Amino acid sequence: MANINTLVQARYGSATTLSLAAGGVEAANPTLATLLQHKSTRNFSAEHLEPGTLEIIVAAGQSAATSSNLQTWSVIAVEDPVRKDKAATLCGNQDFIRQSPLFLVFCADLNRLTNLSEKQQSAGEGLEFTEMFLMASIDASLAAQNASVAAESLGLGTCYVGAARNHSRELAELLQLPQRVIALFGLAVGKPDDTVAASAAVKPRLGQDEVLHRETWSVDSEAQSRHVTKYDATLANFDAQQQRTGALAWTHRSARRVASASSLSGRHILRQVLEERGFNLR
Ligand SMILES: Cc1cc2nc3c(=O)[nH]c(=O)nc-3n(C[C@H](O)[C@H](O)[C@H](O)COP(=O)(O)O)c2cc1C
Structure with a gap:
């Protein structure tokens, strides 16, 4: 197994050394090794996932901490090639989504709490505040990251897809999302095509x-x-x-990424879409 100090150096792209031994960290630690070796995969082999893979990844996602145990998120697993192709088109036309055998779409979900509040004749007024949308987004992100780490621990590759917000209305329609559910981001999952050099190294932070x-x-x-x-x-x-x-240099690339409303690739209308979808954001 890879030495943790070597992996830390790769993560920072420099001779960074952490005092691991002093902190009781073994030089070989499989959890840290999986985390430190993360890299986004954008080249997937045509192989399908083994049966049960989706379910164990979702179980790992559900094992993340969740605010007040409210579990205000849901995930749509898209495996059907036709639907995945349509999703890929809506998500920045990124071909790796089509290539991947599994496209997970993580959603903030206040629909479940709305329904159970109604059944108990509760006003559910708290659901109308920005706080609850933020809570749902945080919970969904923690679950997704657990799912991604689980997939990587199984030798799979993943890539998040923020472009799931480029055409939010259309993606909600494609996935038949009910009110108070919105897709936050996708996660493409599959076996990495290791013959492609671009996915060979971890990106320094x-x-x-x-x-x-x-x-x-x-x-x-x-x-x-x-x-x-x-x-x-x-x-x-x-x-x-x-x-x-x-x-471009990272500083230039980053400034360009936030330079104007149009740099947001269609996401500048999200507040409006959230309102349409029943998220009131008071
Ligand atoms: C929420 C989120 C959305 C992302 N969306 C995309 C995307 O739409 N397309 C893409 O190619 N990569 C996407 N990425 C991957 C990032 O570009 C990547 O994580 C970053 O460049 C660091 O590289 P690494 O993951 O290989 O370390 C996304 C990452 C996150 C966390």
Whole structure:
């Protein structure tokens, strides 16, 4: 099994060393190894998943913590090639969704609580607040991440699909979602096609000096500039190793991604769609 220190270095793309032994962390830890080796898979082999794979992945998802045990999420498993093709078209026309044998669509679900409130003649007024939509989104994300880690622990690859929000209305129609249910993101799952080099390496992240604050916020704008400039260099090095030429620096790419309403690929109307779908967001 891979040495945890080696995996940490790959995660930061530098000679970062953590004092693992002092924290009682064994150099070989299968859970940490799965987490640290995560990389999105966008090339899937044509192989189908073994029977029972979907159900164990969902069980792992349901094992995540959930606010007040309300379990305000649901997931749609799309395996039918025709429906998956339509979903792929709506989700940024990303071909890896078509290639993957399983496309999971994670939804914020306040429909279940609405129905059970009605049955108990309860007004369910709390369901009309932004808080409950946020809670459902958090719960769905925790479940999805557990599902993704479970899939990776089984040797499968995954890729999240935020483009599930590009055409929210149309995707809701395709999946026949009821009121107060909205697709937050997808997760393509399948056996990685390891012959494709692009999925070969883990992508480095920002250094901990940028994201980890101890006790109180501790990064001023000067330090932040230093950190992100360093990260630009780390990612440029990663892109070069992946033989990806012409990629913009991370800082430029990131600023461009949030530059205008049109950079949101259709998602700027989400507040309106949420209202149409019965999420009142008071
Ligand atoms: C919520 C979410 C939505 C994402 N949506 C997409 C997507 O639509 N298409 C895609 O190719 N990757 C998507 N990704 C994958 C990210 O691009 C990827 O996680 C990031 O570049 C880091 O790379 P890594 O996952 O290989 O470490 C998404 C990731 C998350 C968490």
